[in-house]
Amino acid sequence: MQLTKRWCLFACCLWAGVAQAALPSSLQEALTKAQLPLDSVAIVVQPLNGEPPLISHNQTKALNPASVMKVVTTYAALEALTPAYRWKTEVYKNGPVNQGVLDGDLIIKGYGDPALNNAELWRLLQQVQQQGIKHIKGNLVLDGSIYTAEVSQRPILDDEPWRAYNVNPYALLLNGGHTSFRFGVAKEGSKPVVNITQEFELPQIKVVNAMQVSKGACGDWRNNLRYGVSTTSEGATVTFSGTLPEQCDERYLELNVLSQQQYAVSTFKKLWAQLGGRLDGQALAAALPASAHLVTTWWSAPLDEVIRDINKWSNNVMARQLMLTIGMETGLAPVDESSSALMLKEVLRKRGLSFPELVLENGSGLSRIERISAEHLAQLLVTAYQRPVMPVLMASLPILGLDGTLKKRLPEAPSQGMAYLKTGSLEGVSSIAGYVQDTQGKRYVVVMLVNHSQASASRAIQDGLIKAVIEGR
Structure with missing residues (x-):
């Protein structure tokens, strides 16, 4: 993502103001311009060499981290199950x-x-x-x-119960429990038409195609797509309507239309x-x-491969089943999420990570009640960095400007590839946390949690903060 001139200015002037752990004035101004109250934001920038934090704002406040909670779950699983664990x-x-x-x-x-x-x-x-x-x-x-x-x-957390991110756990989960629908523009005679197929076709799923081809660039094609799902004991019918721009190449939508x-x-x-x-x-x-x-x-x-899908693509149902596995391997039978959350907390406690404010509902961050403080999230990341599982955990995180949920963020030099970070977003929540290396080779833990109706406006500020840490300014 390209920074605007204002955010570039913020990134360039930030580092001069972080001699103390207090929130720099330049960062305060950026938050104010984005209409984000200071008490809705928590930030920790912690050097990994043991030095005091460069920024520590609202660090003890328990906030909803959204999908950043997957870092907590995957780290605990690596410790409890080992990277070689197999189901x-x-x-x-x-x-x-x-x-x-x-x-x-x-x-x-x-x-x-x-x-x-x-x-x-x-x-x-x-x-x-x-x-x-x-x-x-x-x-x-x-x-x-x-x-x-x-x-x-x-x-279901929102008004899109058929979306793949709302899939619930199942002990025989297959293909993430969802069907991937492929959309493309094809020629029918001289007329362009929208072609819709199932990536793995099941006869129990019927597709009704009422889509039309529109002129222009692909852009945000999803805004012009509508769908409806009707289910029976025998299967489901999915009706697609709206338009697909003619310049789109193949596009995909994952829906869990069958139980x-x-x-x-x-x-x-x-x-x-x-x-x-x-x-x-x-x-x-x-x-x-x-x-x-x-x-x-x-x-x-093995688990070291599985957690890459969980963190890089923020897979909710996989994270939920991972937390349930922690409970299962402690002997719970049958296993549920509340008991598994207690077992996960016990794993952390044995590593010296006792977080009284930590609230776990399902371990994926797809929750309105999950909570953790920026201080304790940073402490977990620092601890993980010193543990044998560090290379596995870090490799599972999206790489800035290169892959996963960070592929399109700060893809230019010198930022590209300089951070391994987990993102999180829900309505009213935007967060990011992980490891950042500056151009001199020094590494930091960076955590930023925002809980506010305008939380989505903090994304450019997150990018500015990360860029400032990378450039050491």
């Missing part, structure tokens, strides 16, 4: 197998793998067939009983059939029977 998904049979025919049920038991995708499920089902099962005469049973029922029934169980069942049926398999019975949810025998186990990618 398992088990497949059982409940009956004898004779000449490829299972005379009974096939049971899939999930343990909350947040990253299980269609390609991995295909490989898991291929393993099942390699164990001699091609024809299931009984039912397909999905066992998601490691989570309490309440986990998947949390209220988590519907999505998993529909995907299983499609992949099982593609592999030449047959299912005679129904699909149902039930706990693993004691009489069942293990057929095969799928192991996920």
Whole structure:
């Protein structure tokens, strides 16, 4: 993002005013111009060499950090589970197998793998067939009983319940629980038309395309797109209307239009059939029977890979399942979010991080009640920097001007690539926190939390602060 002349001036003059930890006058002026009261903002700029903070404003005030809370969850998970941790998904049979025919049920038991995708499920089902099962005469049973029922029934935070960021946890979460719709402009004769496809097509999802092609550049294409979803016990119909500018290349929208169980069942049926398999019975949810025998186990990618998706792309449901995993691995059965939050706090306490003001609802920041202070968020980042898991945590954060949610922010030299930061935004919340290196090689922890109806106006101020730290001015 290009800084305006005003923010460039702010960035250039900031460093002269930070000899003390108080908020510099130039920063105060920038906040005032953005109509952000000083008591709605908390900022900490802390050198990592042990020196006193350069800025420490409202540092003890508990504020909503939005998705920056994922830093707390992912750090605690790295400490509690280790970077090498892997989730398992088990497949059982409940009956004898004779000449490829299972005379009974096939049971899939999930343990909350947040990253299980269609390609991995295909490989898991291929393993099942390699164990001699091609024809299931009984039912397909999905066992998601490691989570309490309440986990998947949390209220939706906003007025877009179908958006992928509102997906609730599910012990057999597949593909993040959402369908990716691809939009593009194609030619139908001489007339341009909008083409809409599912990236992984399921027959249970019907698409009604009422979109038109408009003139001009792509711009903020989402403002001109509207959709409606109607659901039944058999599937869903998604109606798209509005316009797509002719200069758009491929664009995507992720929606969770099927229930988590519907999505998993529909995907299983499609992949099982593609592999030449047959299912005679129904699909149902039930706990693993004691009489069942293990057929095969799928192991996920290690945690050090999974948290990159969580932090770089701010994946809410993956973060929520990560916090639930902390609870699960301490022996909670079935596991819920409130008990898992207590276990997460205990992990932090054992690392000397006792935060009385910390409020965890689901660990993702997709919450109106989660809270932490800038001081304690900075303390966590400083502690993490000194721990063996530091390289993994830092590598999971978006890189300034290069990838993730920071790809378009400060992409010019000398700022590009000089910071690893997690962003967070909700209506009335804008935050950023992580590690910044200046042009002399000195590293800092930078935290800025804003809770106000005009919070979105703080983004340019965040960029100015980061730029000032990088340039040492």
